Amino acid sequence: MRFKDDSVNPTGLRPELLFAIMVARDVYLNRGYELVITSLNDAAHSTTSLHYSGAAVDFRTTVINPNEDWDSVARQIKRRLGKHYDVINEHNHIHLEFQPRNPYA
């Protein structure tokens, strides 16, 4: 697992997101891929993005293998993380965010 380059800013990374990154690393490794983090608390995201609160991460996809079924990879990560996480194939990366559904559950 590695950052794409020095532009990736891990400042304020939530522990819940660290757990999700560990799960994603496992899913990637099972398919023979190194997990490359392309964005954390950095870059240009939409104003309300969870990237700015350390609760969202982007992973490299098509650069690794354009023929992989990245929808399936995203679904597999989502299944292992459960309802408090969203995992979306954005077609040039996978966006993953921690968004708890019910803080009292």
Ligand SMILES: [Zn+2]
């Ligand atoms: Zn993102």
